[in-house]
Amino acid sequence: MPISSRLVINLTIxxxxxxxxxLVGIVATTVWLGEKAQIYAEDATSAQNTRIAAVELRVALxxxxxxxxxxxxxxxxxxxxxxxxxxxxxxxxLERLKSSLSALPQTARLMERLSQVVAExxxxxxxxxxxxxxxxxxxxxxxxxxxxGKALMDEANVFLSSIIRTxxxxxxxxxxxxxxxxxxxxxxSLIGGLVIIVVVSGVILTIYRYTRxxxxxxxxxxxxxxxxEQRVKDRTVDLAQxxxxxxxxxxxxxxxxxxxxxxxxxxxxxxxxxxxxxxAQEALKETQARIDAIASVHKRLYSSGxxxxxxxxEYLSSLLNNVETAMRDEGHGxxxxxxxxALKLKPDTSVNLGVIVTELVTNAFKYAYPDSSGEVRVRLKxxxxxxxxxxxxxxxxxxxxxxxxxxxxxxxxxVNAMARTIGADVEYVVRHPGCGARLAFACPADIx
Amino acid sequence: MKAPKIHPIVSSAxxxxxxxxxxxxxxxxxQFCPLAAQEGPAGITRPxxxxxxxxxxxxxxxxxxxxxxxxxxxxxxxxxxxGVAQGLAxxxxxxxxEYRVAQANNDPTKMVxxxxxxxxxxxxxxxxxxVDPPSIGPVLKQVIWSGAYVGAVVPPPATTVLNAPQYLTGxxxxxxxxxxxxxxxxxxxxxxxxxxxxxxxxxxxxVAMRDALKExxxxxxxxxxxxxxxxxxxxxxMMRTILLADPDIDVVLGxxxxxxxxxxxxxxxxxxxxxxxxxxxxxxxxxxxxxKAGGPYKASVSLASPIFSYAMGQxxxxxxxxKSIPQAMDILPKALKLDNIAGYEADLADPAAVYNDPxxxxxxxxxxxxxxxxxxxNFINFPWxxxxx
Numbered sequence: 001m002p003i004s005s006r007l008v009i010n011l012t013i014x015x016x017x018x019x020x021x022x023l024v025g026i027v028a029t030t031v032w033l034g035e036k037a038q039i040y041a042e043d044a045t046s047a048q049n050t051r052i053a054a055v056e057l058r059v060a061l062x063x064x065x066x067x068x069x070x071x072x073x074x075x076x077x078x079x080x081x082x083x084x085x086x087x088x089x090x091x092x093x094l095e096r097l098k099s100s101l102s103a104l105p106q107t108a109r110l111m112e113r114l115s116q117v118v119a120e121x122x123x124x125x126x127x128x129x130x131x132x133x134x135x136x137x138x139x140x141x142x143x144x145x146x147x148x149g150k151a152l153m154d155e156a157n158v159f160l161s162s163i164i165r166t167x168x169x170x171x172x173x174x175x176x177x178x179x180x181x182x183x184x185x186x187x188x189s190l191i192g193g194l195v196i197i198v199v200v201s202g203v204i205l206t207i208y209r210y211t212r213x214x215x216x217x218x219x220x221x222x223x224x225x226x227x228x229e230q231r232v233k234d235r236t237v238d239l240a241q242x243x244x245x246x247x248x249x250x251x252x253x254x255x256x257x258x259x260x261x262x263x264x265x266x267x268x269x270x271x272x273x274x275x276x277x278x279x280a281q282e283a284l285k286e287t288q289a290r291i292d293a294i295a296s297v298h299k300r301l302y303s304s305g306x307x308x309x310x311x312x313x314e315y316l317s318s319l320l321n322n323v324e325t326a327m328r329d330e331g332h333g334x335x336x337x338x339x340x341x342a343l344k345l346k347p348d349t350s351v352n353l354g355v356i357v358t359e360l361v362t363n364a365f366k367y368a369y370p371d372s373s374g375e376v377r378v379r380l381k382x383x384x385x386x387x388x389x390x391x392x393x394x395x396x397x398x399x400x401x402x403x404x405x406x407x408x409x410x411x412x413x414x415v416n417a418m419a420r421t422i423g424a425d426v427e428y429v430v431r432h433p434g435c436g437a438r439l440a441f442a443c444p445a446d447i448x
Numbered sequence: 449m450k451a452p453k454i455h456p457i458v459s460s461a462x463x464x465x466x467x468x469x470x471x472x473x474x475x476x477x478x479q480f481c482p483l484a485a486q487e488g489p490a491g492i493t494r495p496x497x498x499x500x501x502x503x504x505x506x507x508x509x510x511x512x513x514x515x516x517x518x519x520x521x522x523x524x525x526x527x528x529x530x531g532v533a534q535g536l537a538x539x540x541x542x543x544x545x546e547y548r549v550a551q552a553n554n555d556p557t558k559m560v561x562x563x564x565x566x567x568x569x570x571x572x573x574x575x576x577x578x579v580d581p582p583s584i585g586p587v588l589k590q591v592i593w594s595g596a597y598v599g600a601v602v603p604p605p606a607t608t609v610l611n612a613p614q615y616l617t618g619x620x621x622x623x624x625x626x627x628x629x630x631x632x633x634x635x636x637x638x639x640x641x642x643x644x645x646x647x648x649x650x651x652x653x654x655v656a657m658r659d660a661l662k663e664x665x666x667x668x669x670x671x672x673x674x675x676x677x678x679x680x681x682x683x684x685x686m687m688r689t690i691l692l693a694d695p696d697i698d699v700v701l702g703x704x705x706x707x708x709x710x711x712x713x714x715x716x717x718x719x720x721x722x723x724x725x726x727x728x729x730x731x732x733x734x735x736x737x738x739x740k741a742g743g744p745y746k747a748s749v750s751l752a753s754p755i756f757s758y759a760m761g762q763x764x765x766x767x768x769x770x771k772s773i774p775q776a777m778d779i780l781p782k783a784l785k786l787d788n789i790a791g792y793e794a795d796l797a798d799p800a801a802v803y804n805d806p807x808x809x810x811x812x813x814x815x816x817x818x819x820x821x822x823x824x825x826n827f828i829n830f831p832w833x834x835x836x837x
Contacts, residue, residue: 110693147646151676158671158673158689159692
């Protein structure tokens with residue numbers, strides 16, 4: 001599955017967060033365990049001091065007791081050599097023990113009783129030694145045989161053993177805790193290190209895959225770009241060929257249509273010549289003129305390079321020349337003058353306007369100047385970017401209001417019908433002298 | 449057949465057959481004047497290892513001129529001695545002897561007077577629990593010289609010495625504690641040994657307890673100490689002291705009285721737990737009640753006094769009938785626990801049934817040496833113990 005940049009960013013953030021957390025975990029654990037190690041070290045020192053004091057106290061008491069018993073049995077003062085120093089040592093160690101246990105209130109009663117026992121033990125030993133020195137052997141032995149000294153020593157041992165054992169347990173449990181802490185630190189460091197390695201590996205892998213995919217994509221794009229130009233060229237050539245074929249075909253169609261219309265015009269002309277009736281002959285000539293107007297558009301289309309539009313001004317000037325020539329041949333004496341702005345129109349619009357102009361100009365030639373010569377004017381003007389105006393006018397006799405149309409009236413109906421086809425209205429203008437027709441129509445701006 | 453050297457009593461018996469005859473003559477003379485206090489043989493005074501008792505030992509003559517009376521010279525009214533009296537009375541009834549009892553109330557002089565009275569009354573058998581062995585010893589020897597059976601509850605002299613094997617007694621309790629620690633306390637326990645320094649002969653009990661526990665690495669003896677007084681108050685006082693040093697105790701061992709005191713101190717301190725093992729020696733009724741209650745008190749090692757005294761009564765009757773009887777007898781300690789108290793109490797209630805069943809008898813009694821009227825010069829006159837090596 002391809003890796004998106006968003007996925008790469010999210011994944012990298014997640015992995016780096018995990019790695020950071022692992023690192024923080026390692027550091028926090030190390031600091032925490034370091035604190036614990038410090039606490040343990042202080043506790044171990046305290047426990048060790050307590051233990052040493054307890055052991056020393058017991059050794060001192062045992063040493064003093066050995067001296068006492070040696071003296072009682074042997075009567076030799078040499079046995080008492082260590083006695084006093086042992087007693088002094090016992091007292092000092094008892095004080096040291098009290099000091100080291102002072103922080104533990106639960107041992108207060110124990111230490112109180114231990115102090116009493118040590119004091120009584122020392123007193124018992126002192127008493128028997130004094131009796132022996134005063135040669136009261138029997139009394140000394142009676143005190144010794146009463147087992148009070150042993151009982152006191154046993155009781156002191158209960159306390160001292162308990163203190164030693166408790167401190168040993170503290171040291172042992174502390175050491176075990178330290179071992180456990182060390183194991184924790186090892187595991188946390190190991191696991192954290194592994195997590196960091198996994199995270200770094202993940203990031204590297206993700207970036208590597210992403211980079212590789214980018215390189216692959218770039219190569220593919222380059223490859224596509226390299227072929228695209230050729231494909232565009234090929235396509236352009238294909239399109240040009242297709243367009244050329246279409247234009248040739250369209251020109252051919254227009255040529256054929258123009259030829260066919262020309263043939264129809266010729267047929268109509270032949271027909272009109274055979275007609276005896278003047279009116280019918282006239283009607284056929286008008287029809288022929290209309291067909292010629294249409295055919296002329298198709299000639300323009302296949303003779304120009306662009307089948308979509310017609311250079312209407314050129315078309316119209318040619319058309320008007322033909323109409324003028326035809327009218328003069330029929331004996332009409334008016335002259336034709338035209339003023340045409342350059343304008344490109346669609347073929348349909350051109351056909352309609354051509355037929356309309358032919359009708360209007362023909363009418364003007366036929367009816368404006370019945371007895372004299374005059375001028376027929378055609379003006380094609382662009383009014384705005386989307387609007388144009390076609391005007392046909394004369395200075396003839398004009399048209400009386402309410403008077404019936406001259407001729408058959410077909411021309412007027414054709415003009416109106418075709419004007420509607422292209423969305424325009426014909427406005428007839430009365431002039432003095434003469435009359436005119438004005439046609440405003442839409443001409444798209446992009447056809448220039 | 450050559451007698452083993454380790455049994456001097458056997459060889460001496462063989463070597464002094466002539467003197468036995470002479471002693472019999474002397475005895476027959478003394479029986480006419482029992483108060484003459486004539487000196488007789490001193491008995492076996494050197495520590496000697498006795499062979500096992502032979503039930504088919506050679507028969508002797510019957511003591512002449514003595515009454516078929518079984519007398520009990522009792523030191524005091526403690527429960528243990530009540531059991532002795534109970535067994536003796538039953539044996540006397542079963543064997544057709546007259547039973548008499550004299551209680552000294554711990555007064556040694558009174559005891560001497562009472563025993564002299566029995567001597568003068570020509571009782572055929574005397575069982576005694578001495579108040580003061582040194583003062584009563586000479587009188588007992590006179591009773592022996594008179595031809596009567598003398599059974600002593602521990603201190604000699606006596607034709608039959610009853611012994612409580614101290615090491616074994618301590619071992620039974622120590623083994624029970626060790627088993628409990630092993631099975632119920634996962635091998636770990638803080639142990640208190642409440643010893644008894646004022647009675648030296650009891651020291652083997654505590655040696656045995658230490659031996660039973662010393663192989664257990666998880667056991668710590670936090671206190672091995674004798675209470676100032678061996679009673680409940682002494683046990684309680686010592687336990688309070690020990691609790692100052694070690695508030696959490698798992699096992700307490702000692703005599704029943706001091707262990708009962710220790711239990712009271714534990715309860716007082718709120719440190720008594722059902723999983724503790726408190727065990728004592730002597731089968732004190734209060735200890736038995738604690739065991740029955742199912743609390744921390746788990747065992748009491750008891751010496752079945754009605755059973756050994758019933759045996760002594762039977763031996764007395766056998767003696768008077770000229771039969772050979774043991775010179776010494778161990779009463780074997782039995783650990784009373786919740787699951788065996790009922791059976792034990794049934795045995796105490798009917799000691800005759802135990803005595804007459806050799807298998808059940810062997811669970812309580814172990815007998816050593818042989819003696820009868822004709823060989824009574826071999827009476828035991830030293831502190832005999834089956835545990836002496």
